[in-house]
Structures are given as C-alpha cells and as structure tokens.
Amino acid sequence: MAHITPVLLCGGSGTRLWPLSRKSYPKQFVPLMGKETLFQASARRLHGQELGPDGELGFAPPLVLTNSDFRFIVTEQLGLAGIDPGAVLIEPEGRNTAPAILAAASHLAASDPEALMLVAPSDHVVPETAAFHAAIARGLGPVREGRLVTFGIHPDRPETGYGYLELDAPVADGAPQALLRFVEKPDANRAEAMLASGNFLWNAGIFMARAADMVSAFRAHAPEIFAPVEAALAAARTDLGFLRLDPEAWAQAPDISIDYAVMEKAENLSVVPFSGEWSDLGGWDAVWRESGPDEDGIVTSHGATAIDCRNTLLRSESDRLEIVGIGLDNIMAIATGDAVLVADMSRAQDVKKAVEALKAKEAPQATAFPKDHRPWGWFESLVVGGRFQVKRIMVHPGAALSLQSHHHRSEHWIVVEGTARVTVDDKVTLVTENQSVYVPLGAVHRMENPGKVPMVLIEVQTGAYVGEDDILRYEDVYARN
Amino acid sequence: MAHITPVLLCGGSGTRLWPLSRKSYPKQFVPLMGKETLFQASARRLHGQELGPDGELGFAPPLVLTNSDFRFIVTEQLGLAGIDPGAVLIEPEGRNTAPAILAAASHLAASDPEALMLVAPSDHVVPETAAFHAAIARGLGPVREGRLVTFGIHPDRPETGYGYLELDAPVADGAPQALLRFVEKPDANRAEAMLASGNFLWNAGIFMARAADMVSAFRAHAPEIFAPVEAALAAARTDLGFLRLDPEAWAQAPDISIDYAVMEKAENLSVVPFSGEWSDLGGWDAVWRESGPDEDGIVTSHGATAIDCRNTLLRSESDRLEIVGIGLDNIMAIATGDAVLVADMSRAQDVKKAVEALKAKEAPQATAFPKDHRPWGWFESLVVGGRFQVKRIMVHPGAALSLQSHHHRSEHWIVVEGTARVTVDDKVTLVTENQSVYVPLGAVHRMENPGKVPMVLIEVQTGAYVGEDDILRYEDVYARN
Numbered sequence: 001m002a003h004i005t006p007v008l009l010c011g012g013s014g015t016r017l018w019p020l021s022r023k024s025y026p027k028q029f030v031p032l033m034g035k036e037t038l039f040q041a042s043a044r045r046l047h048g049q050e051l052g053p054d055g056e057l058g059f060a061p062p063l064v065l066t067n068s069d070f071r072f073i074v075t076e077q078l079g080l081a082g083i084d085p086g087a088v089l090i091e092p093e094g095r096n097t098a099p100a101i102l103a104a105a106s107h108l109a110a111s112d113p114e115a116l117m118l119v120a121p122s123d124h125v126v127p128e129t130a131a132f133h134a135a136i137a138r139g140l141g142p143v144r145e146g147r148l149v150t151f152g153i154h155p156d157r158p159e160t161g162y163g164y165l166e167l168d169a170p171v172a173d174g175a176p177q178a179l180l181r182f183v184e185k186p187d188a189n190r191a192e193a194m195l196a197s198g199n200f201l202w203n204a205g206i207f208m209a210r211a212a213d214m215v216s217a218f219r220a221h222a223p224e225i226f227a228p229v230e231a232a233l234a235a236a237r238t239d240l241g242f243l244r245l246d247p248e249a250w251a252q253a254p255d256i257s258i259d260y261a262v263m264e265k266a267e268n269l270s271v272v273p274f275s276g277e278w279s280d281l282g283g284w285d286a287v288w289r290e291s292g293p294d295e296d297g298i299v300t301s302h303g304a305t306a307i308d309c310r311n312t313l314l315r316s317e318s319d320r321l322e323i324v325g326i327g328l329d330n331i332m333a334i335a336t337g338d339a340v341l342v343a344d345m346s347r348a349q350d351v352k353k354a355v356e357a358l359k360a361k362e363a364p365q366a367t368a369f370p371k372d373h374r375p376w377g378w379f380e381s382l383v384v385g386g387r388f389q390v391k392r393i394m395v396h397p398g399a400a401l402s403l404q405s406h407h408h409r410s411e412h413w414i415v416v417e418g419t420a421r422v423t424v425d426d427k428v429t430l431v432t433e434n435q436s437v438y439v440p441l442g443a444v445h446r447m448e449n450p451g452k453v454p455m456v457l458i459e460v461q462t463g464a465y466v467g468e469d470d471i472l473r474y475e476d477v478y479a480r481n
Numbered sequence: 482m483a484h485i486t487p488v489l490l491c492g493g494s495g496t497r498l499w500p501l502s503r504k505s506y507p508k509q510f511v512p513l514m515g516k517e518t519l520f521q522a523s524a525r526r527l528h529g530q531e532l533g534p535d536g537e538l539g540f541a542p543p544l545v546l547t548n549s550d551f552r553f554i555v556t557e558q559l560g561l562a563g564i565d566p567g568a569v570l571i572e573p574e575g576r577n578t579a580p581a582i583l584a585a586a587s588h589l590a591a592s593d594p595e596a597l598m599l600v601a602p603s604d605h606v607v608p609e610t611a612a613f614h615a616a617i618a619r620g621l622g623p624v625r626e627g628r629l630v631t632f633g634i635h636p637d638r639p640e641t642g643y644g645y646l647e648l649d650a651p652v653a654d655g656a657p658q659a660l661l662r663f664v665e666k667p668d669a670n671r672a673e674a675m676l677a678s679g680n681f682l683w684n685a686g687i688f689m690a691r692a693a694d695m696v697s698a699f700r701a702h703a704p705e706i707f708a709p710v711e712a713a714l715a716a717a718r719t720d721l722g723f724l725r726l727d728p729e730a731w732a733q734a735p736d737i738s739i740d741y742a743v744m745e746k747a748e749n750l751s752v753v754p755f756s757g758e759w760s761d762l763g764g765w766d767a768v769w770r771e772s773g774p775d776e777d778g779i780v781t782s783h784g785a786t787a788i789d790c791r792n793t794l795l796r797s798e799s800d801r802l803e804i805v806g807i808g809l810d811n812i813m814a815i816a817t818g819d820a821v822l823v824a825d826m827s828r829a830q831d832v833k834k835a836v837e838a839l840k841a842k843e844a845p846q847a848t849a850f851p852k853d854h855r856p857w858g859w860f861e862s863l864v865v866g867g868r869f870q871v872k873r874i875m876v877h878p879g880a881a882l883s884l885q886s887h888h889h890r891s892e893h894w895i896v897v898e899g900t901a902r903v904t905v906d907d908k909v910t911l912v913t914e915n916q917s918v919y920v921p922l923g924a925v926h927r928m929e930n931p932g933k934v935p936m937v938l939i940e941v942q943t944g945a946y947v948g949e950d951d952i953l954r955y956e957d958v959y960a961r962n
Contacts, residue, residue: 305838307831320819322846324835327825331812335821338801342823344808350788354805357786365803382863383873387914388897390871390939392864412917414893414941416869433868434943436893436917458871458941460895462915 001058002140004208005086005115006046007104010039010066010074010122011094015355016283016348019339020317022355023367028123029073032287039074040081042122045129047083052137061086063108063117065100067093071242072375072478076396090239092232092247097205098222098261099253102229103245105214110233113212116143119258120206121280125290128276135174135274139208142176142270148217149176149208150263152201154275158191161282161349163203163259165271170198176270182259201273204280207258213268221265228252240478283348284332284341288313311345339365375478376401377454389466391459393447395420400448402476409463409470411439413447418455421448444474482536483621485689486567487527487543488585488600491520491555492575495604496836497764497829500820501798503836504848509604510554513768520555521562523603526610528564533618542567544589544598546581548574552723553856553959557877571720573713573728579703579742580734582688583710584726586695591714594693597624600739601687602761606771609757616655616755620689623657623751629698630657630689631744633682635756639672642763642830644684644740646752651679657751663740682754685761688739694749702746709733721959764829765813765822769794792826820846856959857882858935870947872940874928876901881929883957890944890951892920894928899936902929925955 013026021027028039036044049058061084066074068090078085089103101119108115118136126132139149152165164183171177182203186194194200209217218226228249235246254261263269279290291299291313298306303316305324313332316323323335330345341354358366371380376399382390395401395418403423413422414436422429422437423446430450431437439445441463449455494507502508509520517525524543532538542565547555549571559566570584582600589596599617607613620630633646645664652658663684667675675681690698699707709730716727735742744750760771772780772794779787784797786805794813797804804816811826822835839847852861857880863871876882876899884904894903895917903910903918904927911931912918920926922944930936 305835305842307834307838308828314823316821320851321821322819322839322844323821323823324838325823326831326835327828328812328823329825331809331823333814333821333823335816337818338803340797340802340804340814340816340821342795342804342806342809342812342814344810347789347808350807353788354786354807357788357805358803361786363803370801382871385897385937388937388939390863390873392871410915412893412895414943416866416941416943434891436919436941438917456866456869458869458939460897460917460939460941462895462897 001050001056002116003058003060004046004118004136005060005108005211006043006062007101007117007119008039008042008046008062008064008122009097009100009119010064010070011091011100012121012123013094014123015352017281017287018351018355019334019336019341019365020315022365022369024069025073025369025373026123027281029070029077032281033125033290036081037077038125038281039122040077042120042124043078043083044081045126045132046118046120052133054137056137056140057133063104064088064122065091065104067091068244073373075241076373088242089236090242090244092245092250095250095253095255096257098218098225098256098258099229099250101207101214101258102218102222102225103233105209105211105218106230106233107243109211109215113210115211116140116208117211117214118206118208123281124204125279125281126276131276132274135272135276136208138174138176139270139272143208143210143213146210146213147268147270148213148263148266149270149272150179151204151206151208151274152271153204153278154273155195155200155202158188158195159202160186160188160191162280164194165201165203166194167199167201167271171201171273174273174275176272179269179271182264201271202278203259204274204278207263217262217266217268222261225253225256225261283351284313284334284343285345285348288332288345313345336369338370375399377449379459384466387462387464387466389461391461393457393459395447395449395455395457397449397452397454400477401446402478403444403446403474405442405444405472405474406463406470407442407472408465409461410441411445412460412462413437413439413457414460415455415457418449418453419451420455420457421450422446423448446475482531482539483597484539484541485527485597485599485617486541486589486692487524488582488598489520489523489527489543489545489603490578490581490600491545491547491551491603492572492581493602493604494575496833498762498768499832499836500815500817500822500846501796503846503850505550506554506850506854507604508762510551510558513762514606514771517562518558519606519762520603521558523601523605524559524564525562526607526613527599527601533614535618537618537621538614544585545569545603546572546585548572549725554854556722557854569723570717571723571725573726573731576731576734576736577738578686579699579706579737579739580710580731582695582739583699583703583706584714586690586692586699587711587714588724590692590696594691596692597621597689598692598695599687599689604762605685606760606762607757612757613755616753616757617689619655619657620751620753623753624689624691624694627691627694628749628751629694629744629747630751630753631660632685632687632689633752633754634685634759635754636676636681636683639669639676640683641667641669641672643761645675646682646684647675648680648682648752652682652754655754655756657753660750660752663745682752683759684740685755685759688744698743698747698749703742706734706737706742764832765794765815765824766826766829769813769826794826817850819851856880858930860940865947868943868945868947870942872942874938874940876928876930876936876938878930878933878935881958882927883959884925884927884955886923886925886953886955887944887951888923888953889946890942891922892926893941893943894918894920894938895941896936896938899930899934900932901936901938902931903927904929927956
C-alpha cells in the first residue's frame with residue numbers, strides 16, 4: 001500500500017467570501033458547505049487506510065502549512081475531526097505556494113526521501129471522495145517513475161476564474177497524460193475555445209510527488225527559493241508542538257506560486273484528469289453553484305426565505321437571524337450577526353471591494369469576527385455600554401488563560417457550563433455552574449478549565465475603560481506577551 | 482388665539498416597514514427619519530403656542546388613541562420629547578379610524594363642545610412645519626363656520642398608493658375649496674389622468690373640526706357607530722392615567738374608516754390644499770424617496786456602504802452592524818441585528834409577505850424585537866445557551882418590576898449603570914454599579930430603580946428552563962398577571 005502524506009496548504013485569508021470569511025478566521029475554517037469546515041473536509045478526504053479502487057492508498061497524518069495566527073485553529077479543528085496532525089509548519093509570512101511546498105517537501109525528505117506527498121489547498125470542495133481517491137491512485141504510477149503529477153479537472157463551463165492545463169491530446173479515460181503547458185486565467189472567448197477543443201483541463205492546484213523529487217525540481221528550477229527555504233527549515237524552532245520556520249531566512253524567499261517557479265519549467269510532469277465535481281469556492285457565485293440551486297436557481301440556508309426570487313443565494317449565518325428576499329433576480333445576500341453583504345451575482349469577484357471599504361472606515365467587520373479565537377478557546381462580546389461590557393467566554397478542557405490583571409475594570413464571572421478553576425490573588429477556588437466570582441480591579445487572576453467538558457462563563461466587566469489592551473500578563477502557557 | 486387639541490392616532494401595527502416596524506413596536510414608535518420617532522415628530526409638530534403665520538395657532542396637550550400594548554410606549558416617548566399627554570384613550574381592539582375619531586371627539590366635546598380638534602396619523606412625515614401650520618391656520622375659518630376640514634396634498638407624481646380628493650375646480654392658492662368627492666386608490670392610468678387634470682389632491686387623512694361638529698356628523702351619518710362608541714366611553718375606566726374604553730361596547734362598533742363612515746356622506750366639507758412635502762411612509766420605497774437619494778439614487782444609513790449601486794436603499798439599524806451593497810440596481814436592503822430584508826424596490830408593498838412567511842415558520846422576528854418593552858423599561862436577550870440566558874435589563878427611574886419567583890432558574894444580577902433596590906425574600910438591599918446579587922431558585926424577588934437615572938443590569942439566568950413563562954407574580958404596580 002502506498003503511504004502518502006497529505007500536505008494541506010492552510011495559510012490563505014480569502015476576502016471574496018466576506019462576511020463569512022475574514023482575515024482573522026478565513027474561509028477554510030468555516031462550515032461553508034455542510035457541517036464540517038472546508039479544512040476539516042480537506043483533511044478527512046485525505047485520511048484513512050486501504051482507500052482507492054483496490055485499497056492501494058493509505059494516508060499518513062497530514063503536514064499542515066499555516067501561519068501563526070491560525071495555528072490553534074488548525075489543531076482545534078483537526079482535534080474535533082479526530083485527525084492527528086503529523087506536523088504543523090508555521091510560515092512567518094505568506095509567500096505564495098512555492099516556498100510552502102518546498103518547505104513541506106524538504107521536511108518530509110529529511111526523514112524519508114522516498115516519502116510520497118500530496119499537496120492540496122484546504123479550501124476546495126471535492127464531494128466525490130471515492131472518485132478522487134481513484135484519481136490519486138492513477139497518479140501513483142508516474143510518481144513512482146519520478147514524475148511530478150498534477151491533477152486537472154474536466155471543465156463543464158467556460159470559466160474565466162481558473163487557470164488551465166493544456167494536454168497534447170484530447171482528454172481521455174482518466175489515465176495520466178503528458179502536459180503541454182500551463183495557461184493563465186483566460187478571457188471569455190479563449191475560455192469558450194478551450195472548452196470546445198477538449199484538450200484542456202482546469203488547474204486544481206493539487207500535486208503529487210516523491211518528496212525527494214519535489215526537492216530536486218526546486219533545486220533545478222528555482223534555486224532562488226531553494227536556499228532561503230532550506231535555511232528557514234534549518235533554523236526553525238519548535239514551539240508547543242508547532243515548527244516555526246525562521247522569519248529572516250523565510251523573508252528572502254520570493255513570493256511566487258509553484259506553477260510559475262517550478263511546474264512551468266519542469267519536464268517530468270504528468271496530468272491525471274479528474275472528472276468528478278470540484279470547486280475552489282472562489283466566490284459566492286461558486287458557493288451558490290455548488291450548493292445545488294433549485295429549478296428557480298434559488299439557494300437558501302436555514303433562516304433564509306426567498307419569495308418570488310430567481311437565481312438568488314440567501315444565507316443566514318446565525319441561529320438568531322432571519323433573512324428574507326422578495327422579487328430578487330441574480331442577487332446574493334449573506335448575513336452574519338454583525339455584517340450583511342448584498343451583491344449582484346455577477347459581482348462576486350468584487351466582494352473584496354466591500355472589505356476594502358470597511359477597512360477604510362475602520363470597521364472591525366472588515367477583518368475580525370465578534371467571536372475571537374484564542375489558544376485556550378474563544379470569547380465574544382455580547383454588549384458594550386458606556387462603562388461596561390459583557391462577554392461569553394469558552395475555555396477548552398485543560399486550557400488556561402494567562403495570569404493577568406487590569407488597571408481599569410473589575411470583572412464578575414458567572415459559570416454557566418462546566419467547571420472553572422479560578423485564581424484571584426492568593427486564593428484558588430473551583431467554581432461550577434450557577435456560581436460566581438468577583439475579580440476586583442487590580443487583582444491578579446486566572447481562569448482555567450480543569451475539567452473534561454468545555455467551560456462557559458459570562459463575564460461582566462465594569463470600569464472606566466473596557467478595551468482588550470488593558471491587560472498585564474504575568475504568566476502564559478501560550479507564551480504570549 | 483385658536484386652541485386646538487391634536488388627536489393622534491397611534492394604534493397602527495404596519496408590517497410594510499418590516500423588519501424595522503413590527504407588531505410589538507410598529508413604525509410610529511421608530512426613528513425612521515431623523516432622531517425622533519415618527520410619533521414624537523407628529524406630537525412635536527402639533528405642540529406649542531403662538532404658531533402659524535400670525536401667531537394665531539396654539540395647541541393643547543394631545544389626545545392619543547392607542548391600544549393597550551402601546552400605552553407605556555406612548556407615555557415614555559412623549560415624556561422623552563418633553564410633551565405632556567392630555568389624555569390617552571385605550572382602544573380595546575383596532576376598529577379603523579371612524580370609532581377612534583368619534584371617541585376622541587365625544588371625549589373632548591364632553592368638557593368643551595367648542596373645542597377644536599385636529600386629527601392626524603402619528604406615522605406620517607411632514608418636514609415643513611411652518612407651512613403645515615399655515616395650512617392649519619387657513620382651515621380655521623371654515624371650522625369656525627361649522628365645517629369639517631380635510632387637508633389635501635399637492636400630488637407630484639401619479640401615486641397609486643393613496644386615495645385622492647376631487648375638487649370642483651383646479652387647486653388654487655391654498656385657500657379652502659369645496660370637495661366634490663373622495664376617490665379610492667387608483668390604477669396607474671387613472672392616477673396619471675388625475676395628476677394631469679389639476680383638480681385632485683392626495684387624501685392625507687388629516688381632519689380638523691369643532692369637537693361638537695364632528696360628533697354631530699357621526700350622529701347624522703353613522704348612527705351605527707355612534708351608539709356603541711358612546712357606550713364604550715360611558716363605561717370607560719381609568720387605569721394608571723389611561724382611559725380604557727369598554728371592550729364589550731367597543732366590539733359593537735363597525736370596523737370602518739372615517740372616510741367611508743362620515744366624510745363621503747357629509748356635505749359641510751372643506752379642503753385645505755397643502756403644497757408642502759408629505760408622505761405616509763407606506764413602504765420602504767417611500768422611505769427611500771423621503772430620505773433624499775443622491776444623484777445615483779442612493780440612500781445609505783450610518784453603517785451602510787454602497788459600491789457601484791443605483792437607486793438603492795441600504796440601511797443598518799444597529800451600531801454593531803455593517804451592510805454593504807455591490808452592483809445593485811433598484812434594490813432595498815434593511816438589516817437589524819436579528820433580521821434582514823432584501824427586496825426589489827418595486828416590491829415594497831409585498832413586504833407583508835415576508836412577515837407572513839416568518840409567521841408561518843414561527844420565527845419571532847415576524848412580530849417581536851429582541852428588545853422587549855415593558856411598563857417599567859425594557860429587556861433584551863443577549864444570548865441563550867442550553868441551560869442559561871443572559872439579559873440586559875433597563876429600569877426607568879422610579880419604576881419597579883413585579884414581585885416574582887421562578888421554578889426553574891436562579892439569577893445573578895450585576896448592576897452596570899445606576900442603582901437598584903433589590904428584594905430577595907425578606908431582605909432589601911441597595912445595589913449599585915459593579916455590585917451583584919444572587920437570586921436563588923424559588924426566592925421571591927423584586928428589582929426597582931429608586932434613583933433619578935436609568936438603572937441597567939445584566940442578568941445571568943441558569944437552570945433547566947429559562948423561558949419567559951416561568952414566572953409567578955405576587956404583586957405588580959402595573960396590574961399584570
């Protein structure tokens with residue numbers, strides 16, 4: 001059985017699915033389609049043993065590439081999915097796909113040059129898992145011959161939002177074929193022509209290779225990437241189980257995609273055609289398409305009602321929010337508790353303009369959610385008044401907030417789920433559901449969850465200033481300042 | 482100086498401005514245009530002395546007609562506007578305008594048959610107050626001759642949503658003219674023809690008369706209304722300063738408008754033309770029009786951003802909510818914290834369908850707001866969990882909640898503004914900002930605001946059931962069960 005390490009690229013911060021995808025918590029971590037997040041679904045798709053038509057596939061624990069802000073989201077979501085991460089590499093900054101993939105390849109090759117790797121974005125939709133496994137299995141032959149395999153999707157429309165792969169012959173029965181060239185995102189006419197010719201596939205950005213072969217390809221075709229990435233790996237440091245690449249070396253790596261840096265130059269390339277459904281969910285129009293519009297072209301979420309509409313996407317992203325559309329045509333409207341997007345369906349690629357406009361007016365909705373994820377869990381502000389704020393705080397089992405104090409506020413804590421261990425100055429107490437604790441202004445305090453189930457408490461802050469930056473940290477298991 | 486009693490009709494529960502107007506708190510009580518609510522603006526428009534071109538107008542305290550649910554909203558909003566209500570008559574149920582106006586006329590005539598009354602809806606927009614006062618002043622002559630005066634608005638478009646008044650001659654210089662007939666809401670062709678003829682005005686539903694003359698008109702033309710309304714007044718009872726009309730008698734009054742019941746039959750009618758701006762804000766398209774669209778036809782509220790839009794209304798009704806429109810044409814989108822309406826501008830009259838659809842799925846947003854107004858103030862649910870709920874509660878100075886207990890929940894109260902007097906079983910304590918109180922399950926308790934400023938507290942409920950109906954009331958100054 002082939003043993004393949006999934007390399008999940010998880011550092012993106014897409015704004016085209018705002019308001020559901022924001023810089024602080026982007027689309028790969030959101031349950032956009034179904035109950036799992038896209039990242040969880042991507043990890044699950046590449047998880048398990050004896051998969052493929054003949055049971056010839058088995059996946060090793062994934063290697064995840066992400067950035068520092070998302071590292072605890074990655075481990076939390078893998079944990080909830082019951083998948084053990086093999087390694088989590090932290091990119092000091094986003095440098096596109098080439099440096100990230102080389103870092104993964106080099107990390108794997110260091111322990112086993114023969115290791116097989118499958119690189120995949122973590123924000124795509126591939127509903128037909130068995131068919132996808134079959135395509136991966138078809139790629140094993142070329143990979144074992146030392147080739148780099150890329151996967152191409154059968155186009156079903158003249159899409160202008162994707163790059164294409166040109167083959168030297170019409171796409172056949174799914175067997176690996178030779179690649180003629182990569183084609184940039186086309187205009188509409190060119191896209192029509194490519195769809196008609198039958199020699200083109202969409203470039204899905206999914207690659208498979210032996211780790212050592214991938215490293216060799218970089219060494220041959222992209223030496224300007226090779227050196228800084230090797231240095232960043234050599235100087236990487238381990239931090240709470242994460243592998244942090246060295247920032248100084250990493251900053252020397254060019255910001256470039258693997259297509260440009262390696263694939264367009266390499267000659268040992270094979271393409272495996274994949275005829276199953278696939279989408280990069282690159283905009284709300286893609287979400288609408290992939291969600292299965294009814295005969296009137298309507299897609300509605302729970303909490304959404306369409307009256308006399310056509311070709312319309314209506315989504316409510318909160319249990320306490322109803323959205324109603326009346327007489328709409330070709331409109332998409334997505335509502336969260338703190339932000340609403342309403343756009344013509346043809347303007348899906350302009351959603352980033354909404355984010356830019358909100359950034360310009362310094363609205364927090366541009367980049368952040370009311371729910372703020374931290375290493376220990378999350379909190380959300382429920383209401384802010386003149387001299388008070390109310391928060392809901394969730395602490396994971398075994399997790400702890402930093403030991404801290406505030407200059408301007410007192411806090412009342414009421415536990416509503418689970419059990420907290422609370423430190424206030426020299427006193428440590430266990431506080432359980434329906435019990436409360438008072439933390440006077442200036443007191444050194446800490447909140448922990450010593451239990452086996454999540455702990456939820458309501459915090460009522462009162463004082464002249466209730467901003468997040470009124471905090472003095474004395475000790476922090478997550479090494480924050 | 483003429484002394485006129487404004488009669489404000491305030492019982493409506495319009496659904497066409499959902500989600501901002503809901504049955505529990507309809508549009509007249511909402512700050513739809515500017516900072517004051519429509520009701521407050523209506524009361525202020527008919528408030529003051531020595532008004533009109535020659536200082537010939539003076540207004541008595543208003544007589545308000547409303548229903549039981551809105552009685553405390555009426556007094557609270559008048560109080561905030563600094564206007565003393567002369568009387569608040571409670572209609573046991575809505576019976577359209579005729580019975581309400583007769584009740585007001587009869588109530589006024591009982592103490593002074595010569596009293597002048599000006600009947601006005603409380604949900605219209607009349608921005609040019611001085612011009613409106615001048616029109617009222619022009620109506621004083623006919624009123625003193627014993628005529629019933631109605632006000633007609635110069636039409637500036639072929640509106641099909643209003644009734645019309647037909648004059649016996651082209652509309653002249655604003656002087657009172659004789660009325661030929663009332664015209665129902667027309668179709669588009671008829672509306673065009675009426676606009677072209679110059680003999681028609683919009684029926685604004687505003688009337689002025691001597692109270693005794695109004696009563697006489699009902700006695701003459703609508704005896705079937707006269708008897709039950711007189712009986713409902715005779716059996717009315719006073720309750721905390723409100724005059725509650727007798728429900729049994731009131732139920733006998735036909736559900737009919739004053740136009741049908743009296744005005745179309747009366748012969749002593751005069752029309753005062755009014756050329757100032759006026760709108761009944763009968764839909765979001767009217768709000769868009771009255772809000773002054775820019776040259777691209779765009780109206781945005783604070784918290785709303787329009788990108789490449791035309792003829793579009795975007796409103797955010799919450800400080801913590803951003804709405805962004807992209808590439809919209811002829812769309813209106815209104816977002817509150819718990820509901821979003823997105824509709825084609827041409828479908829403004831179908832917004833009631835949204836309310837019907839939400840009622841059918843039993844969504845609370847159909848009729849109620851998260852903020853629930855009570856005689857003593859208001860509360861809103863901030864979050865509901867499996868076994869807990871968090872509320873923000875505001876209590877007016879001098880107000881008190883009922884003495885109560887719960888079977889299924891304990892409550893933690895943290896005062897964040899003002900001072901509370903709290904009763905828990907036999908103990909009464911004063912609780913001020915940053916202090917808390919625990920109310921155990923089953924304890925008999927009450928919360929009061931003994932102070933001079935509003936008191937705000939955060940209530941954290943925990944227990945197996947946190948519904949509103951788990952309440953046993955022992956004493957209530959507002960006589961609720």
